[in-house]
Amino acid sequence: MCPLISLNNCTVTRNGSRLVGPVSLTIERGKHLALIGANGSGKTTLLRLLRGEFPPDGGGIRLYDFGEGEQSSALGLRHRIGLVSAELQEYYTLHAPRTSGRSIILAGFFDTPLLYSTPSPEQEAQADAIINTLGIHDLADADLGTLSTGQMRKLVIARALAPRPDVLLLDESMEGLDAASREEVRSLLDKAGNISTLVCAAHRIGDVPETIKQTVVIEGGTVVVSGSRQHIVDHLGERRMELMACDLPDRQLRDTYDFLLRLRHCSVVVGGTRILHDINWTVLPGENWLVLGANGAGKSTLLKLITSEVAPYADDDDGIGTVERLGGLTVDEARPRIGVVSPALQINYARELAWEVTALETVLSGYRGSVGMLDQPTDEELEGARKWLKHVGLDHLSERPLRRLSYGQQRRVFLARAMAPAPALLLLDEPMTGLDAASRGVLLGLLQQLAESGVPIIMVTHHAEDRIPAINRVMTIENGRQAFVGTLEEYEKSASH
Template sequence: MDTNSQEAPAHNAVRPLIRLEGASVTRGDALLLDSARFALMPGARWAVLGANGAGKTTFLKLLRGDIAPDISNDSEPARLYNLPGPDGRPGGEQTTPLGLRQRLGLVSGDMQDLYAKNEWAVTAFEVVLTGFDDTPLLYAEPSQTEREAARATLELLGLAHFATRRMATLSSGQGRAVLLARALACRPAALFLDECLEGLDAPARREFLAVLDRAAASDPALAILFCSHRTDELPACVTNALVIEAGRIREAGPLPGPLPGPLAEELAGLSPRRPDPTAPANPANPEHAPANAQANMRKQDRNGPSASTLVLAPPPPAGDFLLRVTDADVVVQGATLLHGVSWTIRPGENWAVLGRNGAGKSTLLSLLAGEFWPSALEGEPGRVEYGFARAGEALDDTRRRVGRVGAALDRDYGWNLTVEEAVWSGAHGSIGIYAETTATAKARASALLEFFGLPGLARRRILSLSRGQLRRVMFARALMGHAAEGPSLLLLDEPMAGLDTRSRRAARELLGRLAEAGVPLVMVTHHERDLPEQVDHVLVMQNGMTAFQGAREAYGVWQASQADRKAGPGRGLRS
């Protein structure tokens, strides 16, 4: 069969909402999508799967009209729309998305990042209203009909009590649900969901999927494309799946049921054509870099690093603590984000930080990194002490010894530097380059790029990278350390977010070997299975306070006791 020509099951005489006929997308010298053939039928529900950099987001953007297909000499248009109007009447064929994107709803973590990054003072109700013009902000007075539709959608999804709340004050799960309301208020013909569960805790993920399934059930004609790297978190309404690989639609099949080979392997959480972990780095395919980094680590263990001066971390401090927080509060714009936090990280310990969205996990990491300082609410402020501080060293230089990796840093790194410049910035502890980089730092950066299998990307601009590629660049940046000595502490805020199955597995192994090599880890995650086994301690945050801290084995006991408390006498079963 032609594996690059996929259509949903026949719907008698119903015509596709969107049809791709040999559509390609090229940016610079890179072919991002190659001769895609696809028909999105009304009511079809697709899971879109594939590795980082495979072309999934490009595929969704092309279908939705956010980017245009390459110009071709074919007489047939590469992309054709035939959307009905909101009243269900035929809308007619057109080759451009003009006037249609309001009916092609989009929900993604990147959209939520846009509001967080710009700190726009917009309410949830206003965000829902922006969907009628497919803009991030309101640029015209909404009609009464639009206001009524927005209110009704918020009410339908159980979000009416958030209407007057500012978007910036909502948790990740609450904000993502508001974006779903934004997409649904316009009565879309199709809904595009791009990694929309990333950054959400387990209850928020379940609630989001439940809301999505209710929306799908209420509108049988609504087409859905759900792009995800976690195949165990697909919505129940999804009935078909396709795999994109190297810019081409390789396989497709129904769910459930027997699936073609690559699709079955992807749904099983496996990677088709897994690379040989002992193979040398392949700059032409940097998506394989995690496995190559593992091979380089094994090579380092046997023969020394690829650059003879590469040391992953400085020696641990001689004292009895690596970092100590004592009775710390953090207040930002009148809101108490952390209260009474006391915590000690000792040499040789690796910690997981767990908790619901909005519990204070990321704020705690920002406190450790020195972005926040304890507030003085009553009496003296709390303290943050660094056991790895050098004698006579300025506090700013001590903080630069803390490496950071996470989706928020990826988002905030707006400077379009080259890959090697982004890695150099780790030695300065800055976003961007504001001082001359020493030869020692440049040599370490080159060694780290080789270590992660990325030397072929050194001169690429970071805004041209896939999410998986950029995350590995940020790992290299974090391992630079102040004065190119390596990090004394590595803070990881959802480091697996946006990574495919193979990349998550390789990153987990990488983090484990970094811990074994003496790099202390503090890792925030909403997926406990992403934790490497070397993480031996757990801290749980609830409402800005620590609810538990101790050994990982003790955490399991504590977790069981919490479940028993919630069940209570006679509440274990429901009649």
């Protein structure tokens, strides 16, 4: 049987830099494949090469054969090769907040981001079948702008599955999903393996569905080892990451505050839907908080409330809620003293600056709490920004535009941006999303150092294992309401019962 897709000695070069190759790879029907590699290893570029979005450089051979004979171009085959990617999800967040979930699922039949054609009755029925399988009727009826990252991911997966492609390419498909959602998606992909041949790119082998038995490791755009899952686990277990030996950059002393945050009777309504219900929460000096909750629980909206991206809703019973920051500073006074890492911030950069700013400029903007550079940085700020880029392992990419960095590398740049100004409070919204295991380990270590140096941290996540040892307070949110607020010890006792 001929391979569905074959690569023979293929390379991909862009702007004078080789991104992939030389690589030889075959995708055979029913033989699912996992691509494991760190951020920037070339996984995403390899998927785009497989799908036909990038041509191979001269000398390489790429062939497709879906039963109608071999061809070297993907022209006319895009409906046979589905794709799930963070970039597509970001497109919807940026450009289609008022589009319905069902509409983008149907757009998958036409390989267009939005629905420009009238679907046939058969396509409508096929979309309904996927919606039923995933159990996402509520998401299909909702506007995209009201959905969480995890909810959006489910829709993008549904969109890719709806046309029943021969090959389904998955680029970090589990990132941004809570434990329950990951299990749902794994179960779905196990079923999808009976329909499509899966090619799953990930930096955590645990994110690869069990249906996938064959695995290759990608480093520097080439295959360095291949074999069974267990063989790869053994290989990765023997590897050691060279940690950065430099000291944590000096932290300027900040003013002390009687309280860091004080929220009273805060509710938030977005698009007519109440996202948060009567939140009462005080954060004091010396406290480091872990905020836990499933996708769509309201965690990210809580951080937007703190950063004044959304305002409290005027509740009939409690009036308008209040948000006080850093002992009562105004929003403008508090903004440059609160470091933020969030998917929303990355999206703002994409929307307003089209990713043309460099990694160094992005970190420097953290000193002003702005999107992009507002004025010339001082020599001290330049030195601090470069130190933090070095700490997140990206000093060699300081002059590279954000658009030329991988998603995981972009996230590390935004972590450096938040850390550089020595914030009085650090807000982290799923900070480890998009990072491979080695990068997560380094960044968790840096966050622990920050906490030990006196920077209060609020970490929002659905990965409880991503918490740092300095966490001593926990709040859980369920359906927009506080389900638990207390010490870590109290939380662990309640969770064990």
